[in-house]
Amino acid sequence: MFEPLGYAPAYWRVSEAIRARILRRELVEGEPLPTETELARQFEVNRSTVREALRKLESNGLLGRRRGGKRLYVTRPTREAIGGDLSQALELHGARVVDVWEALQAVQPGIAAAAAERRSETGLEAIAASARRFAAREGEQEAAVADVAAFFDALGEASGNHVFVLLNEPILRLLKPSLAVIIDRVPQARSRIESAQKQIVAAVRDQDAPRASEWMARHVRDFRRGYEVAGIPLSTEVGETLDADLSSVS
Amino acid sequence: MFEPLGYAPAYWRVSEAIRARILRRELVEGEPLPTETELARQFEVNRSTVREALRKLESNGLLGRRRGGKRLYVTRPTREAIGGDLSQALELHGARVVDVWEALQAVQPGIAAAAAERRSETGLEAIAASARRFAAREGEQEAAVADVAAFFDALGEASGNHVFVLLNEPILRLLKPSLAVIIDRVPQARSRIESAQKQIVAAVRDQDAPRASEWMARHVRDFRRGYEVAGIPLSTEVGETLDADLSSVS
DNA sequence: CGTATCTTATTGTCCGACAATCCGACAAGC
């Protein structure tokens, strides 16, 4: 019958107040935040309380500090931060390899098409460069996987669509471990990826959206075959293939 | 030439330590965290320091508390939390209406196809129910928009793909404001949405993935026409259409 | 066995303190 009447601790209200001003662009990126003592004075709370609020915003990516700096500045969440959070969440939700693949399949053709339509000269060059880098790579699975991710990333950038760029990040992050296994175990994987990338680059160069989309679809479909050949069960949870590469902090 | 030698404050290391244990599933969902005092004892830091660490994890969605509860429990980031963070980030990155629409166009057909392939009986029913709810709605733009979002959401759920579900949330969130304008200003919008939903439901019922995908593509394309008819410039930044509905906390 | 009551533990908030160090300014030297 009645809603529970909301109570919010002070640190929450402080952080919301600051967040609201950032979203309303009253505090703009790059601007330094007032000092903790000053904030405490203005909000009329203790500095400890302010600090708790700041930690929340800091981990949300809305506040950050310059390298080795002391003061906090207003920032935008970086792609990496967002990607980290999201992929972490997806791991905890038990996302499987097949889920990630399916997302890749759904999203990438659209991105490739958009990139082909709207590519700039520099965008195209970035895409081509990452394809070349992959082609030139020998051994070094880690780096090769990073190259593949960079290729997708470059397409996202070239599409000029921030939504694509941000959505790409977590997907690629989750893809990497299993892709590493494929490249490691499937001999023909590299050449197949290489040629698919070539086709996509060509299509983007010609601003031929349907062709870019089509080749990307094939490219992604190939990954699925890669999983089968590499013997990775599609229902493996992402994160299971990770070999405890979390830097354990104690 | 040299890497900056990293230094990490204690609150950061504490939060990382706890986060690592959660990701490693040594701390599982639902489990209560030790009390702040106990954590301070174990880490050999002050309680204030522990509290700062906890705030970070709390806003990451890894810790939460039961309604009106006092103690912290290990939780998984909810879809809403993730969606909130991501859509907030996208707003700050200046994502435009057209970007969101494009993402919708890229993702939804794939989701619809996956849903059609793997739908369960209850999943189908949820989809159909949200379509019925939208059809029955009169006036109440707000609620109608929520119904449309619920329809997409139900499809995501039915796909059984956690990645889809999580990626959907921020997109829908950003879509809502502009969709509200469309429904408000374009007379035929409701009937068009209604009939598209009908087709999609039917295709999902028949487990006809291509048809579901195709109708979804049309459905989304229709939105674009909606923007034009409603007179919403595609380059409008999402968030600009928001009428200061942020609960201003002071 | 369920319910009211009492205790205790725990969180939210405050205060004050201090070391480390970042910042800016200013002086010195090539």
Next chain:
DNA sequence: GCTTGTCGGATTGTCGGACAATAAGATACG
């Protein structure tokens, strides 16, 4: 003039202790 050394002040990171409010658990009671 530009780099390097010096210095004082400002700011953050961390600590210890304190206390009110209240959630959680235990206990007595009907």
